[in-house]
Amino acid sequence: MKYMMLIYMEENALSDTERTQCYAESAQLAQQLNSKGQYLATAPLHPVATATSVRVRDSKSLVTDGxxxxxxxxxxxxxxxxxxxxxxxxxxxxxxPGAKVGTVEIRPVIEVAGLPEP
Incomplete structure (x- = not known):
């Protein structure tokens, strides 16, 4: 079964050095999972200041920063x-690594028929 693991933490929880180390440890974990056939994808996200949210209400898009x-x-x-x-x-x-300073939410992924293969 596929699982999405969402990593939540305070944006300033890690120093630049700690963040670099976190990325290196995450890449190591990804390599380990890949060797077992369990790796599908992983990526850090840019800060929330770069986020954009979209909501559609009454057929109109409402776009907000953050x-x-x-x-x-x-x-x-x-x-x-x-x-x-x-x-x-x-x-x-x-x-x-993010579990040490934040929270990892685990959610099963629903397999939807008809989606393109990766």
Whole structure:
């Protein structure tokens, strides 16, 4: 089953040096998952100042700067993995460097027929 792991943390939780180390550790984890056939995708996100939110109401688009929710922790990146079950996904999430300073939300991915193959 595919699982999306959303990494939330305060934007300033890491120094530049710590962020660089976090990226290196994340790349290492991605390589480990890839060697087991579990890696699908991962990426950090630019700061929330670069975010744009789109809502459609009454057939009209409302575009606003910033993230959808005003919270202390922001979505900072993601891992998309293939795991046997939630227990295995939890074990992988615990290895994500961002879990040390933030929160990793795990959600199963719904497989929708008719989508293009990656």
């Amino acid at each position: 993230p959808f929710a005003e919270t202390r922790e922001q979505l900072g990146g993601f891992f998309l993995i293939d795991a046997q079950d939630l227990d295995e996904a939890i074990a992988i999430a615990a290895q994500i």
